Amino acid sequence: MSTFLRVFHFYLLLGLPFVLGFCVFDTFFGTQVPPALGLLALLIEVGVWHTLLWFSALFGFLLALLISGSYRDKTLTKFTAMRERDERELQVTGQAVRMAFLSTLALLLVLMFTSVFSVVVYELPLAEQSTGGTHELSMSLNLSLLEGASAKTEPQFSNAVGLTQLPLSNLGLLLLVLAWHVLSFRFFLRRQINPEAG
C-alpha cells in the first residue's frame, strides 16, 4: 500500500474522534459563537473546516471502494483480516466466505420476510363478541418496494398487541447485516483454521 494511502487511512481514523467530538459539541453548544470570543471562535472555525474536509475524505474513500477493484481488495482484505499467504489460507478463506455468504443470505431472507409481515391481536368491540370470541388475529403482508409508497389502510384497533413489520431503521438494518456478515466470516475463518475452537 502506498504512503499516500497509508496517510489517508491514518487521517480518516485519527480524524474520527475529533469529528465525533465536534458533532457532540455542536449538538450541545452550537457553533454560532460571536467572534469576540477569540480563541474559541477560531477553534470552532477550524473544527467546522476540519469536519468538512473529513467528510469529503470519507466520501472519497467510499467512492474509491466502489469503483476501484484493487483498492477495494487491498483495503477490505485488511479490514476483515483476511490472510491469503499460501494455497491453504486461500482455501480456508474461500470456505469461510462460502459459509458466511450462506448464513447472511439466510439472515436476509428472514429480515425480508419480517419486514413485510405484520401480525396484530386485537380485542373485538362488544357488539361483535356474540360468537364467543373476544379477540381476533390479523395478519398482513406489505409488499411495497418504495419507502412510503403503501397506503396505510390498517384499521386502528383498541387494545391491539402485535408486531407490525421490522422495528429497525434502515441504518439499523444495514448495520446488523454488515456486522453479521463480517463477524460470521471471522467466526468461520477461525473455525476453519482451528476446527476444535468455537
Next chain:
Amino acid sequence: MYSLLYMPKLNPTLKITNTIALLRAERKITQQDLAQGIGVTRATIIAIEKGSYNPSLELAFRLARFFGQDIQSIFSVEPL
C-alpha cells in the same frame, strides 16, 4: 442462532498420508525452514504433517523437489 453458524463436514473417501515429518527429522530441518523453502506458511506445514490439509499437486511437487524425492515416496493413499 447457532444453526446459522453451521459448518458442513467433508467426507473424504481416501486417506492421504505423508512422510514429511520423518524426512524433516532425518535432515534436521525445522518446519519454518521447510515452509520458507517451498514458499508457504509454517501453519500449512503443520496442517500437512497432521493430515488435516492435503496440498495441491503443485505444492506436492515443490515438497518432493525440496526433499529430492518422488511424490509417491512422500505421499501414499489408502482407502478409509
